[in-house]
Amino acid sequence: xxxxxxxxxxxxxxxxxxxxxxxxxxxxxxxxxxxxxxxxxxxxxxxxxxxxxxxxxxxxxxxxxxxxxxxxxxxxxxxxxxxxxxxxxxxxxxxxxxxxxxxxxxxxxxxxxxxxxxxxxxxxxxxxxxxxxxxxxxxxxxxxxxxxxxxxxxxxxxxxxxxxxxxxxxxxxxxxxxxxxxxxxxxxxxxxxxxxxxxxxxxxxxxxxxxxxxxxxxxxxxxxxxxxxxxxxxxxxxxxxxxxxxxxxxxxxxxxxxxxxxxxxxxxxxxxxxxxxxxxxxxxxxxxxxxxxxxxxxxxxxxxxxxxxxxxxxxxxxxxxxxxxxxxxxxxxxxxxxxxxxxxxxxxxxxxxxxxxxxxxxxxxxxxxxxxxxxxxxxxxxxxxxxxxxxxxxxxxxxxxxxxxxxxxxxxxxxxxxxxxxxxxxxxxxxxxxxxxxxxxxxxxxxxxxxxx
Amino acid sequence: xxxxxxxxxxxxxxxxxxxxxxxxxxxxxxxxxxxxxxxxxxxxxxxxxxxxxxxxxxxxxxxxxxxxxxxxxxxxxxxxxxxxxxxxxxxxxxxxxxxxxxxxxxxxxxxxxxxxxxxxxxxxxxxxxxxxxxxxxxxxxxxxxxxxxxxxxxxxxxxxxxxxxxxxxxxxxxxxxxxxxxxxxxxxxxxxxxxxxxxxxxxxxxxxxxxxxxxxxxxxxxxxxxxxxxxxxxxxxxxxxxxxxxxxxxxxxxxxxxxxxxxxxxxxxxxxxxxxxxxxxxxxxx
Numbered sequence: 155x156x157x158x159x160x161x162x163x164x165x166x167x168x169x170x171x172x173x174x175x176x177x178x179x180x181x182x183x184x185x186x187x188x189x190x191x192x193x194x195x196x197x198x199x200x201x202x203x204x205x206x207x208x209x210x211x212x213x214x215x216x217x218x219x220x221x222x223x224x225x226x227x228x229x230x231x232x233x234x235x236x237x238x239x240x241x242x243x244x245x246x247x248x249x250x251x252x253x254x255x256x257x258x259x260x261x262x263x264x265x266x267x268x269x270x271x272x273x274x275x276x277x278x279x280x281x282x283x284x285x286x287x288x289x290x291x292x293x294x295x296x297x298x299x300x301x302x303x304x305x306x307x308x309x310x311x312x313x314x315x316x317x318x319x320x321x322x323x324x325x326x327x328x329x330x331x332x333x334x335x336x337x338x339x340x341x342x343x344x345x346x347x348x349x350x351x352x353x354x355x356x357x358x359x360x361x362x363x364x365x366x367x368x369x370x371x372x373x374x375x376x377x378x379x380x381x382x383x384x385x386x387x388x389x390x391x392x393x394x395x396x397x398x399x400x401x402x403x404x405x406x407x408x409x410x411x412x413x414x415x416x417x418x419x420x421x422x423x424x425x426x427x428x429x430x431x432x433x434x435x436x437x438x439x440x441x442x443x444x445x446x447x448x449x450x451x452x453x454x455x456x457x458x459x460x461x462x463x464x465x466x467x468x469x470x471x472x473x474x475x476x477x478x479x480x481x482x483x484x485x486x487x488x489x490x491x492x493x494x495x496x497x498x499x500x501x502x503x504x505x506x507x508x509x510x511x512x513x514x515x516x517x518x519x520x521x522x523x524x525x526x527x528x529x530x531x532x533x534x535x536x537x538x539x540x541x542x543x544x545x546x547x548x549x550x551x552x553x554x555x556x557x558x559x560x561x562x563x564x565x566x567x568x569x570x571x572x573x574x575x576x577x578x579x580x581x582x583x584x585x586x587x588x589x590x591x592x593x594x595x596x597x598x599x600x601x602x603x604x605x606x607x
Numbered sequence: 608x609x610x611x612x613x614x615x616x617x618x619x620x621x622x623x624x625x626x627x628x629x630x631x632x633x634x635x636x637x638x639x640x641x642x643x644x645x646x647x648x649x650x651x652x653x654x655x656x657x658x659x660x661x662x663x664x665x666x667x668x669x670x671x672x673x674x675x676x677x678x679x680x681x682x683x684x685x686x687x688x689x690x691x692x693x694x695x696x697x698x699x700x701x702x703x704x705x706x707x708x709x710x711x712x713x714x715x716x717x718x719x720x721x722x723x724x725x726x727x728x729x730x731x732x733x734x735x736x737x738x739x740x741x742x743x744x745x746x747x748x749x750x751x752x753x754x755x756x757x758x759x760x761x762x763x764x765x766x767x768x769x770x771x772x773x774x775x776x777x778x779x780x781x782x783x784x785x786x787x788x789x790x791x792x793x794x795x796x797x798x799x800x801x802x803x804x805x806x807x808x809x810x811x812x813x814x815x816x817x818x819x820x821x822x823x824x825x826x827x828x829x830x831x832x833x834x835x836x837x838x839x840x841x842x843x844x845x846x847x848x849x850x851x852x853x854x855x856x857x858x859x860x861x862x863x864x865x866x867x868x869x870x871x872x873x874x875x876x877x878x879x880x881x882x883x884x885x886x887x888x889x890x891x892x893x
Contacts, residue, residue, distance in 0.1 A: 251860035254647055277863045281648025314649075376755050377841055432733030434844055435752020440732070567862035578844035582757045 199293060201234045201506045208238040209504055212256065212263035214246040217461065218523040219489065222329070225519050230510050237503060250274050257283050257495045264498040265507060267490035268324055270307050271564030272317060272601070275491050279323040280314040284493040287322040290505040299512060299529060300326060303393075303558045306401065308491045315605050317564065318401025324491025325508045328516035330528035331457050332486025332549055332558075333385045335473040341368060341451045342471075352476050353389050356452075360428050363451045372450025373429035374441030379577045380570070382454040384562050386416035388483040389475050396483070396559040402602055408591040413562075417580065417587035424581055434581060457486075457526055457545055467524075467541040474548040481555030485562070488528060521546070566601035569594070634876075641870035646863035658870035668871075671851045674761060675830055678850070681765025682772055682832070683825035687818070689769075690776030694814075695806050697777075698784045709781065712774035720771070724838035727767045728754065731839075754840050760848050767835060772828065776821045783817035784810060819890030826886075827879045851875050 201207075215223050220243060227239045242263070249256075250269045254277055256262040268275045268284070278284045291297050297305075304326050311320035335356075337349060342359070345366055350356040360370035373382065387396065391412025399406045408414065423429060430436060430450060445453045446460055453460075462470065477483045492511060494504045510516065517527035518534070524542050526549050527533050535543050552558055563570035576593050579585035585593075641658050645651035661668050693712075697705065715723060729735050731753040738750040753763040787809065795805045833852035836842060842849035842857075851871050859868035 254863070258648075273862060277646050277648060280646070283648060376752075376843065432750075432752040432755065434755025435731065435733045436755075437728075567864075571857065571861070574843065575845045578755075582844055584757065584845065 199290075199502045199506055201237055201503045204236065204500060204503050206236050206238075207500045207503050208240060209264045209498075209500065209507065210240050210242070210262070211265045211507075212242045212244060212249065212253075213267040213490065214244055214249045215267070215489075216243065216245070218458075218525060219329075222519055222523045222525060225523070226511055226516055229515060229519070230507055233510075237507075239507065254278060254281070254283065257493075258497070260497065262495065262497075264495050264500070265504050266493055266495070268493045270324070270487060270491050270560065271567075273564075273567040275308065275324050275493065276310055276314070276317060277567075278493060279310050283496055284323055285496055285498070285501055286312070287325065287494070287505065287508075290508075291322050294505065294509045296322070296325065296509070296512070301529075301553075301556070301558075303397070303556060304488065304528070306397070307487050307560050307564075316402055318397070318560075324493045325512060326488030326528065327490065327492065327511045328513065328527055328529045329489060329520040329525050330486050330549065330558075331459075331489045331526065332474070332484040332552060333381050333388070333454060334457055334484070334545070334548065335385065335475060336445070336453045336455050336460060337471050337473065338445075338448060338451050339469055339471050341448070345451075349471055349473055350475070351473065353478060356473075356475060360423070360452065364426070364428055369430050369450040370428040370452060371423065371430070372441060372445040372453040373433045374436030374438055375429075375433045375578060375581060376435055376437045378438040378574070379433075379581075380563075380573050381456065382420055383413075383416050383573065383577060384485045385454045385475070386419050387412045387562065388477065388485050388557075388559060390415040390419075390478055391483070392477070392479055393481075393483045393555070393557045393559050396562070399598070400560045400562060400565045402565070402598075404599065404602055408594040408598075409588075413594060414587050414591040417577075417590045420577070421580055421587055434578065457549065458524070462541070464538075467539065470541060472541060472545045472548055474551055476551075477555075477557065481557055482551040483555065483557040483559055484549065484552035485560075486549075486552060486558050487560055565598045568597055568601070572597045637869040637872055640866050641873050643866040645865045647865045648863075651866065654866065658867045659874065661867060661870070662874065667846050667849065668851075668854055670846060671849050671854050674848065674850055675832075677761050678765055678768060678829040678832055679826055681762070682768035682829035683822060685765075685769045686773040686776045686825060687821055689773050690780050690821070691811070691814070693777050694780035694784055695802075695810055698781060699802070709774075709778055713778050714774065715771040716775045718771075720834045721838055723767065723771060724835050727770075728839045731763055755844050757844055757847050760840055760844060764832075764835060764839060764848055767839075768829065768832070772825050776825070779817050779821055780814055783814045787813035815890055819886050823883050823886050826882050830875060830878055830882070 211223075211227070213223055223241065227241055231237060231239060249267065250273070253266055253268060253274060257266060257278065258281075268278055275284075279286075287296075305322065306318045308322055308324040308326065309320050310317055310323055341363075342349065345359070345362050345368070347359045347362055348355075350359045363370040371382070373379070389412070391410075395406055395411045399408065399411045424433075430441065430444070433441075436444075441453075442455075442460060444450065445455075446462065446466060457472070460466075460470070474482055474484055492508050494501050494508070498504050512529055514530045514532065517530035520527045521533045521535055521542070524539060526542075526545055531550070531553075535546060563573060572593055576585055576590040580587065580590055640651075642653060642655060643651035644654045644657070662672070663669065697708070702708075730737050732738070733750075733752050733755075737753065741747065741750050751759060753759050756763075791809045791813070792805065795809050800808060831852055832850045833856065836848055836850055836853055837856075840848045842853045852875070855868050855871040855875070858864040858871065
């Protein structure tokens, strides 16, 4: 061998140094500051005098939700001809799983829809990828506009150990999407049963349906069994206990939020054969399609998710079941948290757009598109939409009791997986309702311990 | 002489650079991430081997490896046995319409896996053709939600894999058999070997390299299983069909635990490498 560097040696050296470089690279993410910097106070915001501004908006709204946001963009651009909003639509799963990456890109969105809770909004806030909106809340009067139960859903402490208090990192929109119960009007009438309002009435109706040979509750537990469980939790638990649990009060256990009782109930229904047979092999899409086709009398569902045509809407009714302790508690939130990217060059204009999405015209546009308004009650419902009218009336009872509770899976990033897995284990006879609650506590407490450390 | 060697290096430099930037660098990055607890954005904390130890301490993550073992049975062993048997049978005599046969069995291999998964999801459904057929022949009590059943979901998924890889193995073996010198078969027959003896004495040894290829591809395929499970069961019911790839995806994108995801990825890569090397070694040994 000669002593001069041979190409092979050179190669080996290059590879080794590349490897070494990769290994010794500094700890990932270490550049990010521990706390988000607070921006200078905002004095006055007038989008009309902001000059030519283009904002990129990315959201996960399709169907009539998509029509709502398109209409809102058009209205905002008409109001301020100097502002242009370029909208990109992505599907929900795609956007929530990649938003963390997209929003740090130079060409990424200025405004985006984030999923509430730690999984998405919490991570974005903690990573300093989205703006702390406190100054805008003061400037636009959002603190007065947004009820505290809704505002909490977008709040994190600035040391990012707590959710549900502290600074505002996202805004709701003038729409809400709670979990409720849909029923097949024709079938219920045939059974000679009035739409149930309480849990006892609901069970009586379901029993009558079973005796008549109907499927009482349309269900599919293969990929999304949780709506029924969370709806029942809102029947048995109090709004205070569920809020406290999700927002990380370690003194409250899942059992105290009504979760165990809700799990016992769905298990009892499962054993009594009140759910669609073989629901373990039925996925969400199939279950919804079956229900719309007339299979099953009741279905626990996120409001507006059945995708009903105008003609189909006359065939279904909507119930917001009363809470066993009085009033109405509803699992519900604005269908997204709107965030402003830290790298957005015109945050004031972006904030003005968020403000517009919470305005009275936004609520009215929601109703016009068959969606449920939030933040404003002075809206007119089109006369030809009986289901929407009923939904608005039923859902209003939540607001009257100040009974909004956040989606339970906001408690920790892995909570939704735990709930789905535990429910499937329970239906498979491999876990008890009490074990489900324990697993939920373990998941949340592990997360609380982790974020406190 | 030396000049041409440097010339050679210069020629490979560009592809090598691509390889370094798009393969080596990300691998090194993943490797370094795997020692941290990191949500992808905020500051990371060094946790040493904790992410790797999860394979021992976390029963759910540990179970993904045993699920892979079951899948290997269905994705690799079963199709190879079936492929060998059918290749041996088919090649014994030239049959009319052979090309069509091969085409039909190979078809699953060219179908997009998502399409395959969706088709089987329907077949396995509570009201699907499999349950309907069982009812039609009076076996109504055997019907179940195949993909929603704790005992049946994993084998049901495995059989999809068998269906997909069987044709590939068979075609591979048929082409291997055709390259075995016919003299060997003639010699075996002269020696009075029956079909079975002929298979073990001539066909099987002659397919050594094809077997190595089939084993490597199907076993690593089983280890990497993602799309099939994602489209059908998402790892459920419970965690009974969870694979390492699904666990990786969840850790990386659904719950921000990038370090854990990187550790799973590294373990999968190492296992794939180990399997490929081991099979290669065994196949080379005479």
